[in-house]
Amino acid sequence: MTNDQQILDSLKDPSTRELAFRHLISKYKERLYWHIRKIVLNHDDTDDVLQNTFIKIWNGIDSFRAESSLFTWLYRIATNESITFLNQRKRKMMSSLNGENDYLIENLESDAYFDGDAWQMLLQKAIAVLPEKQRLVFNMKYFEEIKYEEMSVILGTSVGALKASYHHAVKKVEEYVKTHETRIEP
Amino acid sequence: MYEEENRQPEFLKRPKTNPFRTPDHYFDSLEDRIMGGIEHAGKTKSPSARIIQLLKPALGLAASFTLVYLLVQYPINQFFPKNTNQSVVSAATTLYLNDDSTLNFSFIDENSLVNAIFSDEATNIPEINQDEMLAYLSSGMNDLEIYSEIQN
Numbered sequence: 001m002t003n004d005q006q007i008l009d010s011l012k013d014p015s016t017r018e019l020a021f022r023h024l025i026s027k028y029k030e031r032l033y034w035h036i037r038k039i040v041l042n043h044d045d046t047d048d049v050l051q052n053t054f055i056k057i058w059n060g061i062d063s064f065r066a067e068s069s070l071f072t073w074l075y076r077i078a079t080n081e082s083i084t085f086l087n088q089r090k091r092k093m094m095s096s097l098n099g100e101n102d103y104l105i106e107n108l109e110s111d112a113y114f115d116g117d118a119w120q121m122l123l124q125k126a127i128a129v130l131p132e133k134q135r136l137v138f139n140m141k142y143f144e145e146i147k148y149e150e151m152s153v154i155l156g157t158s159v160g161a162l163k164a165s166y167h168h169a170v171k172k173v174e175e176y177v178k179t180h181e182t183r184i185e186p
Numbered sequence: 187m188y189e190e191e192n193r194q195p196e197f198l199k200r201p202k203t204n205p206f207r208t209p210d211h212y213f214d215s216l217e218d219r220i221m222g223g224i225e226h227a228g229k230t231k232s233p234s235a236r237i238i239q240l241l242k243p244a245l246g247l248a249a250s251f252t253l254v255y256l257l258v259q260y261p262i263n264q265f266f267p268k269n270t271n272q273s274v275v276s277a278a279t280t281l282y283l284n285d286d287s288t289l290n291f292s293f294i295d296e297n298s299l300v301n302a303i304f305s306d307e308a309t310n311i312p313e314i315n316q317d318e319m320l321a322y323l324s325s326g327m328n329d330l331e332i333y334s335e336i337q338n
Contacts, residue, residue, distance in 0.1 A: 043208060
């Protein structure tokens, strides 16, 4: 059972519903995990958000009308869950931190499952300080290589606006890297 | 200028690598953990949430009936006013007030006006029964006091 339509058909039947959902998790768990991880950065937070995402999918699967592909619907839920999670954390941490992106940088630096070198850390920090929408677009385009058309459905934004966001994000990342790169060169 | 706009930033030329990793065998048991989480979330639903869940269809039905009733009732009230008596009364009151506002006291004789006022007052005083009056006056008196009052 690897086809999305087969999974959806089996989900409608109460006798095969649980098994079909296991197939759905199996098929999308890694892609959704990495999508969420790029947004929240920390593994433990990603694990929480991923669980909540699949619970939301389980509860809302009956409302899926197949107007978009299953993949874009799942990504939309995962993106919304990640943004909601970050906003909740930011509200809690706002009093103790200076900027709203400081939480992400702190999250990145404290992550035990970050194996990158100094340059990769710099790149992740440059992405972390981007405005939310630009950060999402940059991650989805640069790392996940999602097409603008699919991204448009996931984020509910026009293709033109997404291209502009990505262009601005690239410029900002480049500027950040240039400004801070000298500090990591030997 | 054109070249500046179109040149590719240096960092995009570097190979893309994923600096993040997961704990060992993280994905192996993910299905079980998520299904366990779904089961747990279903069990720990608050009683109020469960009651709302149960009442939802009934509340929805009640809301739709109310909506349909209002949608039907409003045009009926608009096109077929039920309380015609009220409109008749209000029309009569308007007429009376209009008439009243046109009263001209210069046409009324002073004596007849005084008579009219006093005759109204006289008719408003209720007639009192003699026995009731006696019972009222004698209340709170004993027999001896009543007897002495009668003698006087």
